[in-house]
Amino acid sequence: MNVIERIDDLRQTVTQARCSGQSIGFVPTMGGLHAGHLRLVAQARRECDLVVVSVFVNPLQFGPTEDFASYPRPFERDASLAQEAGCDVLFHPSVEEMYGQAGQSGAGTGVLTSVAVAQLSEPMCGAYRPGFFAGVATVVAKLFAICDADRAYFGMKDYQQLLVVRQMAHDLSFRTEVVGVPTQRAHNGLALSSRNEYLSVDDREREAEIIYVALMGGAQTIVDGERHAKALRAKIDDVLVGVERFDVEYLEIRDAETLAELDLLSGPVLIALAVWVGSGSQRARLIDNIVLHIDDDTGRVDVEAGEIVEEYPA
Numbered sequence: 084m085n086v087i088e089r090i091d092d093l094r095q096t097v098t099q100a101r102c103s104g105q106s107i108g109f110v111p112t113m114g115g116l117h118a119g120h121l122r123l124v125a126q127a128r129r130e131c132d133l134v135v136v137s138v139f140v141n142p143l144q145f146g147p148t149e150d151f152a153s154y155p156r157p158f159e160r161d162a163s164l165a166q167e168a169g170c171d172v173l174f175h176p177s178v179e180e181m182y183g184q185a186g187q188s189g190a191g192t193g194v195l196t197s198v199a200v201a202q203l204s205e206p207m208c209g210a211y212r213p214g215f216f217a218g219v220a221t222v223v224a225k226l227f228a229i230c231d232a233d234r235a236y237f238g239m240k241d242y243q244q245l246l247v248v249r250q251m252a253h254d255l256s257f258r259t260e261v262v263g264v265p266t267q268r269a270h271n272g273l274a275l276s277s278r279n280e281y282l283s284v285d286d287r288e289r290e291a292e293i294i295y296v297a298l299m300g301g302a303q304t305i306v307d308g309e310r311h312a313k314a315l316r317a318k319i320d321d322v323l324v325g326v327e328r329f330d331v332e333y334l335e336i337r338d339a340e341t342l343a344e345l346d347l348l349s350g351p352v353l354i355a356l357a358v359w360v361g362s363g364s365q366r367a368r369l370i371d372n373i374v375l376h377i378d379d380d381t382g383r384v385d386v387e388a389g390e391i392v393e394e395y396p397a
């Protein structure tokens with residue numbers, strides 16, 4: 084595996100691969116790799132000739148009070164996990180390499196351009212994390228421009244991000260196809276996340292699993308025939324209410340393609356939530372979701388809830 088820190092070097096490597104007829108698969112990450120990330124790498128490995136993984140903690144997508152400084156950066160471990168999973172090129176640029184000298188302009192970086200994806204960026208996480216999706220869309224556009232991949236792999240765990248990035252790639256005519264990969268979950272259903280490390284073992288094992296219980300309960304309610312979003316919300320709220328060390332930031336039931344709010348459930352439906360779990364320094368904001376496809380003619384409901392893959396701790 085080749086570790087590259089410079090934009091020009093990555094460009095040269097992918098150009099050479101492309102000239103020799105290879106297809107390129109790209110997996111952008113912020114590091115702190117776990118089985119969720121590795122599932123994306125494994126799929127890229129199966130589908131593409133050259134697999135590029137980036138590890139870059141992107142300052143543009145963190146708010147001033149968020150965890151940019153403390154975000155996990157176990158680079159040696161990430162490098163060996165990426166290699167084992169089949170990565171050919173690990174792109175690990177510095178903030179200066181990506182955005183110029185700190186303090187030059189903008190919020191502590193040298194970047195003046197921002198990519199904004201209207202509508203899809205506005206509700207849910209966008210409402211609680213101003214600037215987050217612009218930070219994501221900007222860094223992904225830049226990475227797509229550098230990497231020029233055939234396919235890029237994104238997790239369904241960050242479902243709104245997947246829709247924002249897919250729309251951005253379409254609107255800006257990137258050649259890169261954005262592929263969504265199912266959410267990877269620990270044995271208790273907790274979606275794997277680099278931020279789970281902030282939690283105490285107890286909260287990770289017992290409190291956080293309520294998220295999955297609530298989502299699966301919601302899915303079952305729909306499978307059982309409920310078609311009113313208000314009634315579904317009440318059922319899910321019942322599970323979430325009263326859990327200790329647990330603050331629900333949002334619970335949303337929306338069209339899974341447009342993110343429009345729904346009163347009546349039909350077609351592709353997204354149930355998504357963000358919760359704060361834990362207390363003090365062992366507190367983390369976790370997001371999760373489930374997607375259902377309701378066939379209005381037959382009443383059939385398909386549930387996309389992800390895959391249980393790993394015992395905790397890893």
Ligand code: AMP
Nearest residue numbers: 112113114119237238240241266267275
């Ligand atoms: P991050 O490092 O958190 O920015 O995540 C990098 C990529 O990995 C994003 O496309 C995420 O959606 C994806 N990802 C993170 N956690 C999971 C998970 N548990 N299952 C599937 N994909 C994930």
